[in-house]
Amino acid sequence: MLIKTHSDGFIHRASSEITPRSVYEGRRDLMKLLAGGVAGAALASWAARDALAQTARPGKLAALPGGKTAVPGAMTMEKLTDYKDASTYNNFYEFGTDKADPARNAGTLKPTPWTVEVDGLVKKPARYALEDLLKLSAQEERIYRLRCVEGWSMVIPWVGYSMSKLIEKVEPLGNARYVEFITQADPKTMPFVGSRVLDWPYVEGLRMDEAMNPLTLLTFGMYGEVLPNQNGAPVRLVVPWKYGFKSGKSLVRIRFTDKEPKTAWNKAAPQEYGFYSNVNPEVDHPRWSQASERRIGEDGLFAKKRKTLMFNGYEPQVGQLYAGMDLKKFF
Numbered sequence: 001m002l003i004k005t006h007s008d009g010f011i012h013r014a015s016s017e018i019t020p021r022s023v024y025e026g027r028r029d030l031m032k033l034l035a036g037g038v039a040g041a042a043l044a045s046w047a048a049r050d051a052l053a054q055t056a057r058p059g060k061l062a063a064l065p066g067g068k069t070a071v072p073g074a075m076t077m078e079k080l081t082d083y084k085d086a087s088t089y090n091n092f093y094e095f096g097t098d099k100a101d102p103a104r105n106a107g108t109l110k111p112t113p114w115t116v117e118v119d120g121l122v123k124k125p126a127r128y129a130l131e132d133l134l135k136l137s138a139q140e141e142r143i144y145r146l147r148c149v150e151g152w153s154m155v156i157p158w159v160g161y162s163m164s165k166l167i168e169k170v171e172p173l174g175n176a177r178y179v180e181f182i183t184q185a186d187p188k189t190m191p192f193v194g195s196r197v198l199d200w201p202y203v204e205g206l207r208m209d210e211a212m213n214p215l216t217l218l219t220f221g222m223y224g225e226v227l228p229n230q231n232g233a234p235v236r237l238v239v240p241w242k243y244g245f246k247s248g249k250s251l252v253r254i255r256f257t258d259k260e261p262k263t264a265w266n267k268a269a270p271q272e273y274g275f276y277s278n279v280n281p282e283v284d285h286p287r288w289s290q291a292s293e294r295r296i297g298e299d300g301l302f303a304k305k306r307k308t309l310m311f312n313g314y315e316p317q318v319g320q321l322y323a324g325m326d327l328k329k330f331f
Contacts, residue, residue: 055141055157057224058083064221066141066159071214073317074142081154085296087228091148092249093197094183094190095230101192102230108189109250111227111234118166120256121176130234134220137165141224142217144240147279147312153293158238159221162214172208172256179211180204180261181237181248198264204248205261205275206239207321215240215317241314243277274331278322279312283331 057063060083069075092102095109116133119125128136139159146154167179185201187193193200210216217238220227227233232249239246245265265273272286281291292305311318322330 055080055143055224060087061225061228063224064139064159064226065224066139066157066221069140069142071140071142071162073314074140074144074215076143076145076155076313078143078145078155079297080143081156081295081297083223086154086156086222087231089296090231091245092230092232093195094185094193094200094202094250096192097197103228105191106229108191109229109233110189111229111250114234114252116235116251117253118170118255119253120180121173121258122256123171123173124169126170133166133218133235136169137161139220142215142238142240144215144217144238145312146238146240146244147293147308149243149245149273149277149285149288149290151288151290151293152296153306153308154296157223158217158219159224160217160219160238163216163218163237164212164214166218166254167212170256175258176256177208178257178260179206179208180253180255180257181206181251182253182255183248184250184252198268201252202248202264203261204237204246204263206246209321210239210318213318213321215314241279241311241318243279245273246277276322276327276330278327278331279308280310280327280331281308282310283328 088103089099090102091099092106095102095105112130114130116128116130117125118128138161140161141157141159143155143157146156163179181204183202183204184190185193206216217240219232219236219238220234222228222231227236232247235251236249237247237251260275263273263275265277266275279290284290290308293308294303294305309315
């Protein structure tokens, strides 16, 4: 598939040229809900989220409130996934390969004290204590769709700030084209590190312009609280237009480089997992169709699968990053 372009790059709707994007996107989301016959619920949800800066806490961990965000597209109006589902059904192979394993086994992870090394092709390399990262920029709540390559999805309220804030702080050199994200690999606290599933440590990567996109979130919390161990405590990445495995958890190093990083799943099965791994309903995984998805929490007898959206519904915000690229080749 090719992204259509003109001389100005990605083609946006005409309304974006006369109305601030954050305003018209908000109206568009509301109109979609109204068109679906849920006017009362839509208006109530809209009013509630406009009045409150953050989601109600589940009361499980320390509070980490996030303020309202001005980033376009960063607050979907879809129903949130229940905290219990979001914190007990996920992949974190350092703690096992079953969906329930992270919640069952991640109690051994020690999220404090914690440091993140930021180095490579930057003017100001540094080792940041978690406390310093938390204070580097104002925390915001972002309600993102999460799409797993396995064909299921969630809607999660994350807390963090745009990765670009940290990037600007360390001042990348002109030849820094990629950012590599490295997860902790401690067999003493992560019992499945050393298994043959992957080559450890877990590594992910983004192109520099992807990392700089305001939707790319350096994440410290979810549901108004600090991250649970099983969801990538104490700091992780969230890239909402890519499949979930691109969002590295429990980060200990962020490295700037001039070469495309050798990422964990791409190394393990390059024919199945490309470097980009953008959500794309037109490019199937060899084992899973990507045309539709099962929303966790909508698992009733008559529940229908949802059609998967290009770039997970974030095409207006990120489509221009891939203008002219063959997304079947660069999957």
